[in-house]
Amino acid sequence: MKLIVQIPCLNEEANLPETLAAIPRQIEGVDRVEVLIIDDGSTDRTAEVARAHGADHVVRFTRRKGLAAGFMAGLDACLRLGADVIVNTDADHQYPGHEIPRLIAPILSGEADMVVGDRQVQHLAHFSPLKRQLQGLGSWVVRKVSGTRVPDVTSGFRALNREAALHINIVTEFTYTLESIIQAGKKKLAVTHLPIAARQTRPSRLFSSSWEYVKRSVAAILRIYAMYEPFKVFLLLGSALFLAGFALGVRYAYFWWLGDIRRHLQSAILSVLLVILGFQTLQWGVMADLIASN
16 A cells, blocks of 8 residues: 655745655555655755655656646656555645544545545634635535535645546646545545644745635636536526516517507517527537536
8 A cells, every 4th residue: 555645846945844754654554655746846946855855756847837737747646656545735834744644544444535634714813704705605616516515625635545536637727626526526436524733824825915816716616616517507697598588578578568569679689689599508508518527
């Protein structure tokens, strides 16, 4: 049984020694523990520091590709290296290394394919009220779409078995956290969670301000929902267009019954257009749903 702990990094030479030192190298039920660093185009000595402090493997990008690309590159490398279990954690030591044995326990016992560490976001004092609300909203949407019960879907502290890693294919660029859980749920993998104690760390490098965080988070949630529930999205849009057209048609029929239609021909034309567009949108929804299923 081989466990590989993958750590995506961007300019983390100052934090890596502490993070690597906290990773346990002997875990009951695991024959070998290895560490893989994914260097996302760092401009400092991240790769050199990683090797000097015990990293077994380093994947290095020549330019920055983003967190999602780093996560996928890590999974690919871990699978090629023969990993049976993969743990993903952050380089800033936000997630305590001593929790790794507890994180992988449901996988070793055969109870889960993916385990997500729950930071219990609503109780984190260093998260702003806005960030806690957005985290809660995003987690609710992902739970609805994926059919899972993960309370902290943005947590990067997670473990996957080999089967789950083979099924994950991230296509969004902002982050892997939301989409990986949705894919796991859609593909009927067993997903569970457990509470962990997360440390306060430096501000995130994924965004430069709260406003940017709001924009990118909302955009990611909407895109992911449309990607994995296209029929519901198109059904909502198509129904709105159809009902608007139907309402205008009823209005025109009323004036026609009164014998006063000369000033309401525009309503009739717009009604027909909206009804047609509504039906077309519903057809697009069926096609999008078939494409999403494939």
